[in-house]
Amino acid sequence: MEQTPFTPxxxxxxxxxxxxxxxxxxxxFMILLVINEWLAQWPIAVSKLPESWISLSGSLASVAISGLLFGVTYRYAIRQDTNPQLKSGVVLAxxxxxxxxxxxxxxxxxxxxxxxxxxAVESWVVFSCDRIILDQALQRGWLKPFATNQPAP
Structure with a gap:
């Protein structure tokens, strides 16, 4: 029987x-919101903080779910690979x-x-920062890379 790499x-x-x-x-995302709010005083402003807690909560939930899915996918996609194009490709996707x-x-x-x-650029910034955070966590041993070679049963 073949052993699955998806262990507990x-x-x-x-x-x-x-x-x-x-x-x-x-x-x-919160840092970008604060920066955007600061920029709102200048003529180049494009948006402001969400005007209601419901809108802000929805944005935070969307960012949190996207971040969670990115983290899981990133760990699985890069495995033990050090290819920068692969890592950048996951961020870009x-x-x-x-x-x-x-x-x-x-x-x-x-x-x-x-x-x-x-x-859209904000999304790229968020996922790029997430990549840096995850790469640092993997380098420091806080996270283990996804194992590509499982021992035989």
Missing amino acids: QERVESLKAGGLSASGAILV FSLVRGLAQIDTGFGITDTVLPFVLM
Whole structure:
């Protein structure tokens, strides 16, 4: 019988990666919101903080879920690989999916797409920071990379 690489220990490590990534995504998103609020006093402002707690909670939930899924996927995708193109590809894939959805929404509700393009760039910043956080956690041994070679039963 073939042994699956998805052991309970691997699942725990994936949850740790997802939790760390979700936490990092929320932190980076909040920092970007504060920076954006500061920029709101200048003529280049594109948006402000969400005006209601419900809107802010929805944004935070979306970022947290995206971060969690990114962390789990990133750990699985890179395994023990040090290929920077693979790592960047995972970041770009998640950034494009989230960012293009935001741009598409922008096209549907307004003629001004610049705020939505900036939100897409924001997604790239969030996932890039998550990559740095996860890479550091893997290097320091806080997370274990996904094992590609399982011992024979």
